[in-house]
Amino acid sequence: MFKPKMVLIDVDGTLVDSVPDLTFCVDEMLKQLDMPVRGEAAVRQWVGNGVQRLTERALTNDLDGYPDAELFARAMPIFMELYAENTSKRSRLYDGVLEGLDFLQSCPGLKIGCVTNKAEQFTLPLLTDLGIVDRFEIIISGDSLPEKKPHPLPLLHAAEKLGVKPEDSVMIGDSKSDVKAARAAGFQIICMTYGYNHGEDIRNYSPDAVIDSMTELASLISA
Numbered sequence: 618m619f620k621p622k623m624v625l626i627d628v629d630g631t632l633v634d635s636v637p638d639l640t641f642c643v644d645e646m647l648k649q650l651d652m653p654v655r656g657e658a659a660v661r662q663w664v665g666n667g668v669q670r671l672t673e674r675a676l677t678n679d680l681d682g683y684p685d686a687e688l689f690a691r692a693m694p695i696f697m698e699l700y701a702e703n704t705s706k707r708s709r710l711y712d713g714v715l716e717g718l719d720f721l722q723s724c725p726g727l728k729i730g731c732v733t734n735k736a737e738q739f740t741l742p743l744l745t746d747l748g749i750v751d752r753f754e755i756i757i758s759g760d761s762l763p764e765k766k767p768h769p770l771p772l773l774h775a776a777e778k779l780g781v782k783p784e785d786s787v788m789i790g791d792s793k794s795d796v797k798a799a800r801a802a803g804f805q806i807i808c809m810t811y812g813y814n815h816g817e818d819i820r821n822y823s824p825d826a827v828i829d830s831m832t833e834l835a836s837l838i839s840a
C-alpha cells in the first residue's frame with residue numbers, strides 16, 4: 618500500500634491519449650516539407666520527451682535520430698503552429714482517469730500535481746479542454762524549468778512548492794522517463810500499462826506498481 622502526501626501525474630500516455638493529435642500534426646508537417654508521413658504506430662513510440670524531440674524523431678524516422686539543423690529550423694515552427702490548432706481535437710482522457718482523480722481528491726490532505734514534458738503552451742489548453750485543469754494544485758510542463766524528466770528537478774520543485782517530502786510522494790506515469798525521474802527524486806513510482814514507452818514494456822524498468830487503469834489506485838493508495 619502507498620501512503621503518499623502528494624501524487625504527481627504525467628499527461629501523455631497516462632491521463633491523455635494524445636497520439637491522434639500528435640500524429641495529425643507530425644504528418645501534416647511532413648507533407649508540407651514534401652516528406653513521407655510516418656503514421657500513428659511510429660508516432661506512439663516517439664512521444665514522451667517533448668515536442669522538439671518528437672519533431673527530430675519524425676524528421677529522421679528514428680527514435681534516436683537528429684536531423685540537420687536547417688531542416689529542423691524549418692520544421693519546428695510548422696509543427697508548433699499545427700499543434701496549437703490541434704492540441705485537443707482528437708485527444709481524449711483514458712478510461713478510468715476521472716474515477717482515479719475523483720478517488721485521489723477524496724483522500725484527506727492528499728496534494729495532486731501534474732508533471733509533463735509537454736510544452737506549457739499546449740499543456741494548459743489540453744487539460745482545460747479535457748476538463749481536468751482544476752484538479753491539480755501545481756502543473757509543471759517540459760519548459761517550465763531548466764530541466765525536464767528524466768531529470769528529477771520538476772518533481773523536486775513540485776514537492777518543495779507543495780511542502781511535501783520526496784519520500785512521501787508518488788509519481789504516476791507511463792514511461793522510463795517517469796521511472797528515472799521518480800527514482801532520482803526519491804519518489805515512489807506507479808506506471809500505467811497502456812501508455813507510451815517507446816514501444817517497450819514499462820515493467821522492464823521495475824516501477825513499484827504497474828496498473829491497467831487509474832481506477833486501480835483506490836486499492837493501492839490510502840491516505
Ligand SMILES: O=C(O)COP(=O)(O)O
Nearest residue numbers: 629665666667733734735
Ligand atoms: O513528450 C511530450 O510532449 C509529453 O510527454 P509526457 O506528458 O508523457 O511527459
Ligand SMILES: [Mg+2]
Nearest residue numbers: 627629630791
Ligand atoms: Mg507520458
